[in-house]
Amino acid sequence: MTDLIRILLCEDQTLMRQGLRTILELEPGFQVVGEAVDGEEAVSQYNQLRAVDNGPDIVLMDIQMPRMSGVQATAALTTSDSAARVIILTTFDYEDYVFDAIKAGAMGYLLKDVPADELMATIRQVYAGEPSIQPKIANKLLIEFGRKGRSAAGTARSPxxxxxxxxxxxxxxxxxxxxxxxxxxxxxxxxxxxxxxxxxxxxxxxxxxxxxxxxxxxxxxxxx
Structure with missing residues (x-):
């Protein structure tokens, strides 16, 4: 029997959030246990669900939201719960966003134009403890690591x-x-x-x- 993967959705656009919920709940073994409209609400719901032993296995997190951004929320979740598994799902592939999200502890980074089957596969991969980043996003991440590394090398010797x-x-x-x-x-x-x-x-x-x-x-x- 396949494990049930509990998912918390954090997306400020109602139509996008409802569409994601519909797609996810059509997938066998997936259950959406909560929805949040910003990072602050996502952190609150995550903690409330954990308190009643229904903690999300995966958090699908948008980046740009009011009150608390997806990066800030991801950092808050991974700091309070080392087992938190966050997948960033966003329209932005800017190097800084990718770098900041991974730095905050996100285990996955996907663009919103990703095919549904790739989204499902990524959720299962991250649920299994395997980080997952789209190849073109990974390239941007490596570029940003390199850029920041070269910048740091100008002021300090590489460890x-x-x-x-x-x-x-x-x-x-x-x-x-x-x-x-x-x-x-x-x-x-x-x-x-x-x-x-x-x-x-x-x-x-x-x-x-x-x-x-x-x-x-x-x-x-x-x-x-």
Whole structure:
């Protein structure tokens, strides 16, 4: 039996939001558990749903919205819940937007003109713990990483790559599967605080700011 994937929609345009809900609920195994019209409401609904054990598995998030943007909401969700899985669904593919969304912890980035079957596949991929970015968006992300890296190099020396320990690689592989600190601690028979320390060390050694970036970079460096 296929797992039920619970989805929270965050989109300020009513027609777009209703259309997405219709498309998603026609897909077997998908359930829309909430709708939000801006980032602030998305964060509130996410926390309310978690409180009654119906927390969303996936958040589909627009970027430009009133009160709180999609990037700000994504950062708030991933900060409060390390297991939060956010997919940005937007009309914008500007380098800064892509970079900021990934930096905030988004695990996917899609344009709204994406075919329905690609949207469904991306949701399933991110649900399985695999980051997913459209190829043309990934190119823009790499360009932005390169641009910011060159800019930083003008004021500071590039940090040397530090080698990860076998235990850190083991934990990184579990992070790539979307495991929370608690799940990792249970699987490896470690204290949750120990896992948090390992995760901090991984982020520090890879010079990344969150788990999504760490997994993305680890795949690029063929550490996974």
């Amino acid at each position: 040397q790559q530090e080698e990860l320990s076998p235990r850190e690689i083991e934990i990184l592989k579990l992070l790539a599967q979307g495991a929370s600190n608690r799940r990792i601690a249970e699987k490896l028979v470690l204290a949750e605080g120990t896992v948090k320390n390992h995760v901090s060390n991984i982020l520090s050694k890879l010079h990344t700011e969150n788990r999504t970036q760490a997994v993305y970079l680890a795949r690029e460096r063929k550490l996974l």
